[in-house]
Amino acid sequence: MGELAGNKHVEYILSVERRKDDFHSVLMEHLRMNGAYWGLATLDLLGKLDAVDSEDVVSWIMKCQHESGGFGGNIGHDPHVHYTLSAVQVLALFDKLDVLDINKVTGYVASLQKEDGSFSGDTWGEVDTRFSYIAICCLSILKRLDSMDVEKAVKYIVSCKNMDGGFGCTPGGESHAGQILCCVGALAITGSLHHIDKDLLGWWLCERQVKSGGLNGRPEKLPDVCYSWWVLSSLIMIDRAHWIDKEKLIKFILDSQDTENGGISDRPDDAVDVYHTYFGVAGLSLLEYPGVKAIDPAYALPVNVVERIFFGRCST
Amino acid sequence: MASSGEDRRAWVPLGSLPEFADVTPLPQDDGPSPVVAIAYRDEFRETMDYFRSLYSSRELSPRSLLITTLAISFNPANYTVWQFRRQVLEALDADLTDELDFTERVAKGNAKNYQLWHHRRWVAEKLGSDAAYRELEFTRKIFYLDAKNYHAWSHRQWVLQALGGWENELDYCVQLLEEDVLNNSAWNQRYFVVTKSPLLGGLKAVRDSEVDYAIEAINMNPQNESPWRYLRGLYNDENDAWLNDSRVPSACLRVLKAKRNFKFALSTLLDLLCLGFKPNQEIRDAITSLRTPDSGEVGSDSDLAKSICSILGHEDPMRANYWTWRSSKLPQAAEV
Numbered sequence: 001m002g003e004l005a006g007n008k009h010v011e012y013i014l015s016v017e018r019r020k021d022d023f024h025s026v027l028m029e030h031l032r033m034n035g036a037y038w039g040l041a042t043l044d045l046l047g048k049l050d051a052v053d054s055e056d057v058v059s060w061i062m063k064c065q066h067e068s069g070g071f072g073g074n075i076g077h078d079p080h081v082h083y084t085l086s087a088v089q090v091l092a093l094f095d096k097l098d099v100l101d102i103n104k105v106t107g108y109v110a111s112l113q114k115e116d117g118s119f120s121g122d123t124w125g126e127v128d129t130r131f132s133y134i135a136i137c138c139l140s141i142l143k144r145l146d147s148m149d150v151e152k153a154v155k156y157i158v159s160c161k162n163m164d165g166g167f168g169c170t171p172g173g174e175s176h177a178g179q180i181l182c183c184v185g186a187l188a189i190t191g192s193l194h195h196i197d198k199d200l201l202g203w204w205l206c207e208r209q210v211k212s213g214g215l216n217g218r219p220e221k222l223p224d225v226c227y228s229w230w231v232l233s234s235l236i237m238i239d240r241a242h243w244i245d246k247e248k249l250i251k252f253i254l255d256s257q258d259t260e261n262g263g264i265s266d267r268p269d270d271a272v273d274v275y276h277t278y279f280g281v282a283g284l285s286l287l288e289y290p291g292v293k294a295i296d297p298a299y300a301l302p303v304n305v306v307e308r309i310f311f312g313r314c315s316t
Numbered sequence: 317m318a319s320s321g322e323d324r325r326a327w328v329p330l331g332s333l334p335e336f337a338d339v340t341p342l343p344q345d346d347g348p349s350p351v352v353a354i355a356y357r358d359e360f361r362e363t364m365d366y367f368r369s370l371y372s373s374r375e376l377s378p379r380s381l382l383i384t385t386l387a388i389s390f391n392p393a394n395y396t397v398w399q400f401r402r403q404v405l406e407a408l409d410a411d412l413t414d415e416l417d418f419t420e421r422v423a424k425g426n427a428k429n430y431q432l433w434h435h436r437r438w439v440a441e442k443l444g445s446d447a448a449y450r451e452l453e454f455t456r457k458i459f460y461l462d463a464k465n466y467h468a469w470s471h472r473q474w475v476l477q478a479l480g481g482w483e484n485e486l487d488y489c490v491q492l493l494e495e496d497v498l499n500n501s502a503w504n505q506r507y508f509v510v511t512k513s514p515l516l517g518g519l520k521a522v523r524d525s526e527v528d529y530a531i532e533a534i535n536m537n538p539q540n541e542s543p544w545r546y547l548r549g550l551y552n553d554e555n556d557a558w559l560n561d562s563r564v565p566s567a568c569l570r571v572l573k574a575k576r577n578f579k580f581a582l583s584t585l586l587d588l589l590c591l592g593f594k595p596n597q598e599i600r601d602a603i604t605s606l607r608t609p610d611s612g613e614v615g616s617d618s619d620l621a622k623s624i625c626s627i628l629g630h631e632d633p634m635r636a637n638y639w640t641w642r643s644s645k646l647p648q649a650a651e652v
Contacts, residue, residue: 029344029364030394074344076368077396124399126434163507163549169470172512174504176466206635207541213634219500219541221464243638 001251004284005259006291009277010048012262013039032074033064037086038278044093044302045281045293054094061087062099069101069108070122080122081112081131085138092141092305102142109135110147117152128169129160133182137299140189141309154192157183165200177208177217177230184234188298193238202240205231213248214267224266225256225276228283233297236286246287253280327359330366335379341365342372360390371400376407385418392422398431402438415439416450420457427458433467437474448479456488463492464501473508482513497533503542507549523550531567539577544584555591564588565599572602579632582606582624589621590647603627621646 028035036057043049063075064087070079071087084105091097112119112135119131132153139145159171160183166175167183180201187193208215208231214223215231228249235241255268257280263272264280285295294303330336343365363386370380384401387394405415419436426432436454440447452475458468476482486509492502510526511519527550533543547567551558558564565588571581585599595603595617603620608630613619625643629636 030391030396072396076344076372078399080395122399124402124434124438126437162504163552164545168504169466170473172473172508173470174466174501203638206638209634211634218464220498221500243635243641245634245636248634 001247002254002257002259004254004281004289004291005257005262006046008259008262009257009264009281010043010046010051010262012258012272013042013274013277014051030073030077031083033061033071033083033086033090034073035274036061037089038274040090040093041301042274042278042281044305045285045295046291047293049093054096057090058094058096058099061090065104066108068111068123069104069106071105078122079108081109081119081134081138082121084109085134088138088141089299089301092301092309095305095308097142097309100142102144106139106142106144106147109138110144113148113153117149117154117156119153129157129167129179129186130169130182132157133186136186136189141299141301143309145190150190154187154190154195157186157192158195161195165197165204174218175204177205177215177227177234180205181230181234184237185298188237196238198238198240202235202238202243205235206240206243209244209249212252213245214252215244215249222267223252225253225264225283226266226279228253229279229286229300232283232286233300236297241286250284250287250289253283256280330362336366339366339369342368344368363387363390367397367400371396376404378408380404381408381410388422392426392429393431395431398435402435412439412442416443416447416454420454423454423458427462427465428467430467433471437471440475440479445479448475448481451475451479452481459492463496463499466501469501469505472505477512482509482515485509485513486516493533497537498540498542500542503546507546510550519550519552526550527561527563531563534567534580535570537577538571538574538581539579541580544580548584548587559588559591559593565593565595569599569602572599572606575606578606579628582628582631586621586624586628586642589617589624595620618646 040049040052040057043051060075061071064071064073064077064083066072066079068079070081071084072079073083077083088097088100088105091100112122112131114120114127118127119135120127121131135148136145136153139148157167160167160169160173160179162168162175164175167180168174168176169179173179184193184196184201187195207219208217208227210216210223212223214225215227216223217227217230232241232244232249235243252268253264256266256270256276257264258272261272263274264277265272266276281292282295282300285292286297288294295301296303296306299306331341341362363383367383367387370383381401381404384397384404387397388401391397405412416436416439419432419439422429422432440451452472455468455472455475458465476485486506489502489506489509492499493506496502510516510522516522527547530543530547530550533540534547547564548558551561565585568581568585571578582603585593585595585603589595600620603623606627607623608627610626622643625639625646629639632639
């Protein structure tokens with residue numbers, strides 16, 4: 001089996017090619033906040049966060065904050081809870097959460113909770129269990145879970161549980177590994193994992209592993225490196241990670257690397273991108289691959305960062 | 317307005333158009349050396365410069381609507397543009413049926429775009445239950461190209477519950493499953509219909525025929541995960557009813573006798589045994605014939621269950637740890 005080309009991935013992230021005809025790069029402007037999180041979290045996991053000037057990034061992040069307290073995907077963009085979480089996560093990576101007016105951010109996130117406990121992503125009201133997770137994760141990092149109705153939030157998430165043990169985006173929505181991670185993560189953070197049938201869900205999740213060793217997100221779909229994160233972090237949070245074949249998954253991720261130019265793609269031989277590079281490295285972290293820092297499955301941040309947030313100490 | 321592609325076919329610099337004469341374009345502030353570097357094409361840059369200008373002055377006018385159309389044609393994932401478009405549409409009190417046409421054009425090639433589906437839902441909600449039929453048709457078109465599109469299924473479920481249109485939904489599931497019996501989304505939708513449709517009388521009313529339907533699918537493709545889960549879901553919390561439906565172990569037996577693709581048949585029997593199911597001799601024999609050298613004797617029911625776990629550990633080595641764990645968790649039932 002190959003090896004993790006860590007340095008190549010660091011280079012890839014630090015200098016994404018400036019190709020004028022690469023239309024794909026054009027599409028990143030509005031979600032630069034997410035891209036910053038994927039890129040910087042990967043650098044931190046590979047021990048190279050100091051390759052980036054934190055002052056520059058922090059000051060750019062703060063320019064993305066809206067008067068409502070929420071953050072947009074870039075300067076001048078409307079706020080959304082997804083970019084707000086990414087902003088908070090990046091600040092946590094740099095240990096700069098203290099630049100925030102906590103009340104302001106908290107107020108924005110908490111305001112997105114609806115009567116039935118669900119969360120919308122922004123003031124336009126789209127509801128999805130992804131936003132429940134995002135809100136809970138964000139408020140937890142800020143140590144302000146008290147500002148939302150946790151009981152109702154949990155109740156809504158549980159209402160999205162399906163008969164196969166999984167979770168969908170809304171009640172009745174098809175079980176999907178991404179939605180499952182959001183629901184399991186939210187329940188983990190709020191101390192509510194007892195609502196999950198861990199055996200049933202664990203089996204559904206381990207059935208995502210296909211012959212090639214990769215993981216898919218739903219029955220009869222293709223494997224994708226990003227599910228190394230969604231499926232595996234869910235399994236870890238419910239203590240069932242040993243139900244997949246870890247060696248085969250490691251091989252699948254490593255085979256999806258571009259070892260010459262850096263970056264990881266969704267599956268072997270496809271084009272790389274920052275998103276899959278992050279999820280591939282994060283997946284390898286969960287698989288305890290040497291040379292990659294440990295990552296927390298619920299917060300999607302390095303374990304030392306999470307410890308620093310909650311216990312104020314730094315372990316490397 | 318023409319379709320998205322045609323919007324840009326013969327590009328005329330916006331600065332030379334009379335209707336934009338009084339607008340000062342605002343460039344993007346990209347911040348420091350970007351972690352995610354961006355390459356712009358000139359037309360896109362010009363469009364976004366004009367967008368920023370109109371957006372920052374909060375101008376809610378027809379030319380603003382035009383700018384959002386152009387911006388979306390370049391980048392349909394820019395959620396700020398979509399949000400501004402909604403504000404413009406509201407301010408202009410626009411005819412939202414045109415908006416349905418617009419989103420359908422954008423959907424071509426962007427069927428997995430979150431912003432598109434969110435916008436479509438906003439439009440449909442405003443149009444109300446009159447829109448139900450068209451929304452069901454729209455998702456049907458999407459499914460024709462990708463029958464598992466998660467956004468489209470989420471939208472369709474919302475339409476049924478918010479706007480109605482349940483009449484033909486079960487038939488539609490039948491059709492999709494005829495086209496691809498492995499389509500897990502269609503199985504999920506079927507479960508959604510039988511449990512939530514106001515027209516079918518609830519799960520218990522249709523359970524009998526649904527069990528037959530699931531078993532028929534199992535007979536065709538025993539390795540298909542979906543109908544097995546569907547079958548179990550029909551009995552959900554009702555273990556007694558599940559245990560007493562003899563069609564289930566019969567279906568398992570049929571698969572075992574074929575000696576191929578028997579993983580889910582065995583795991584279903586395993587689940588039944590753990591709930592106290594008493595297998596007949598025919599089932600015992602069928603399991604025995606699948607034994608691998610180290611499966612052990614199949615005397616009591618708990619031996620039978622252990623044997624199943626052992627067989628599955630060989631049959632499904634990727635999940636060997638799961639089957640070992642199942643073996644370790646078997647109820648210590650005292651068998652007569």
